[in-house]
Amino acid sequence: MADQYLESLEDLTGKVAVVTGGAASIGLETTILLARKGCTVYVASRNRTKATLAIDTAVARLSPDAKDRVIFHHLDLSSIPSALESANAFLSRKDARLDILIGNAAIMTPTYTLNPDGIESTFATNVLGHFAFITTLLPLLKKAENARVVVVNSLAYANVPAIDYGELTREKGEDGTSVMDLRRGFMRYGVSKLGLTYFTRELDKRLRDEGVKTIKVNTCHPGTASSSYSRMTRSVPTNHPSINLGIVSSTSLGNGSLSPLGRFVEYFIRTLVGLLDNTAADAAKTQVFLAAGKLVRDDDVHGEYWLPIFSWSMQYCGCRPEEVTKLAMDEVEQEKLWAFCEDLVGRARCGPAGCKA
Numbered sequence: 001m002a003d004q005y006l007e008s009l010e011d012l013t014g015k016v017a018v019v020t021g022g023a024a025s026i027g028l029e030t031t032i033l034l035a036r037k038g039c040t041v042y043v044a045s046r047n048r049t050k051a052t053l054a055i056d057t058a059v060a061r062l063s064p065d066a067k068d069r070v071i072f073h074h075l076d077l078s079s080i081p082s083a084l085e086s087a088n089a090f091l092s093r094k095d096a097r098l099d100i101l102i103g104n105a106a107i108m109t110p111t112y113t114l115n116p117d118g119i120e121s122t123f124a125t126n127v128l129g130h131f132a133f134i135t136t137l138l139p140l141l142k143k144a145e146n147a148r149v150v151v152v153n154s155l156a157y158a159n160v161p162a163i164d165y166g167e168l169t170r171e172k173g174e175d176g177t178s179v180m181d182l183r184r185g186f187m188r189y190g191v192s193k194l195g196l197t198y199f200t201r202e203l204d205k206r207l208r209d210e211g212v213k214t215i216k217v218n219t220c221h222p223g224t225a226s227s228s229y230s231r232m233t234r235s236v237p238t239n240h241p242s243i244n245l246g247i248v249s250s251t252s253l254g255n256g257s258l259s260p261l262g263r264f265v266e267y268f269i270r271t272l273v274g275l276l277d278n279t280a281a282d283a284a285k286t287q288v289f290l291a292a293g294k295l296v297r298d299d300d301v302h303g304e305y306w307l308p309i310f311s312w313s314m315q316y317c318g319c320r321p322e323e324v325t326k327l328a329m330d331e332v333e334q335e336k337l338w339a340f341c342e343d344l345v346g347r348a349r350c351g352p353a354g355c356k357a
């Protein structure tokens with residue numbers, strides 16, 4: 001299966017990719033797969049030390065000659081100016097070239113916070129940061145003969161209502177210690193992924209309207225790999241009355257402690273849920289397929305949402321396109337998302353003095 005999968009990908013020798021969040025979990029496996037096919041991969045990360053260690057891991061799993069092809073690029077998506085700075089730094093590289101851009105980085109937090117631009121942090125990082133970064137790099141992608149943009153999504157996009165843009169800038173705090181906070185964290189994450197579904201479709205539409213057929217923009221759910229979800233759920237105490245199943249000694253929110261039996265049951269449940277996880281290596285395969293699959297070029301796959309296919313034993317068997325929800329198909333909502341992002345990113349591009357008329 002592994003070889004069959006690698007054979008389904010194009011030879012990427014001489015091509016250049018950027019993977020946001022390419023230094024951890026699914027992103028790191030994405031970096032490794034692309035490099036294995038000969039690609040030069042820029043690992044776009046906010047943390048040089050962590051990324052350098054990840055690059056060493058990647059090279060150790062590849063061949064020594066991959067050393068010069070897996071490269072750190074600083075990117076902090078948490079604010080629009082820092083995302084723009086990173087994209088501009090990439091553009092100003094000598095002989096800058098870009099064939100593949102994978103927007104893989106994402107956050108999910110149980111607390112509601114605003115980023116320095118005054119926007120809810122999950123949406124700011126996952127959507128606005130990527131909007132600023134990807135749209136700034138479009139001129140490079142347009143120069144490539146056969147370019148790909150892959151926006152990493154999640155099934156969570158389908159479980160949220162329409163985006164309330166007023167809600168994204170409201171001052172309000174949560175302490176991140178209750179089950180309701182956890183639920184709101186999932187909602188905010190889902191909203192950001194719905195935003196990315198709109199972004200994918202609108203970017204694809206705009207490129208096609210411009211007559212650009214050489215960039216194929218697609219989005220996908222990667223699978224379920226133990227990482228951000230588990231980190232976020234671990235950060236919320238399990239002693240809330242609604243989930244303590246009556247076996248927890250304290251039900252006071254945020255500061256109670258689990259009884260030994262409660263700790264055992266929690267460990268058991270988390271282990272059981274963990275068994276249903278896919279490996280990060282398998283979860284990387286759908287996004288890499290959209291970034292490099294021969295079929296994507298041959299069948300002109302663009303503007304689509306793809307899902308991985310796993311066997312009963314959780315082995316990766318391939319991937320397929322999936323229809324998105326009615327809400328995600330809504331063209332008015334797609335344009336609204338684009339206008340919201342374009343306005344904020346456009347203002348940041350102009351700087352505090354504003355754009356010259």
Ligand SMILES: NC(=O)c1ccc[n+]([C@@H]2O[C@H](COP(=O)([O-])OP(=O)(O)OC[C@H]3O[C@@H](n4cnc5c(N)ncnc54)[C@H](OP(=O)(O)O)[C@@H]3O)[C@@H](O)[C@H]2O)c1
Pocket residue numbers: 020021022023024025026027044045046047050075076077078103104105106107125152153154155221222223224225226227228229
């Ligand atoms: N894991 C799953 O089960 C699952 C399911 C559905 C969808 N997905 C999607 O798959 C993608 C990868 O997920 P994952 O599970 O591998 O997540 P992860 O382990 O949490 O990794 C996320 C990556 O994003 C980076 N990142 C976070 N904030 C950033 C910022 N401000 N600027 C630059 N990079 C930033 C992180 O960098 P640091 O290392 O510096 O924090 C990390 O490399 C995400 O888009 C996620 O939504 C995952």
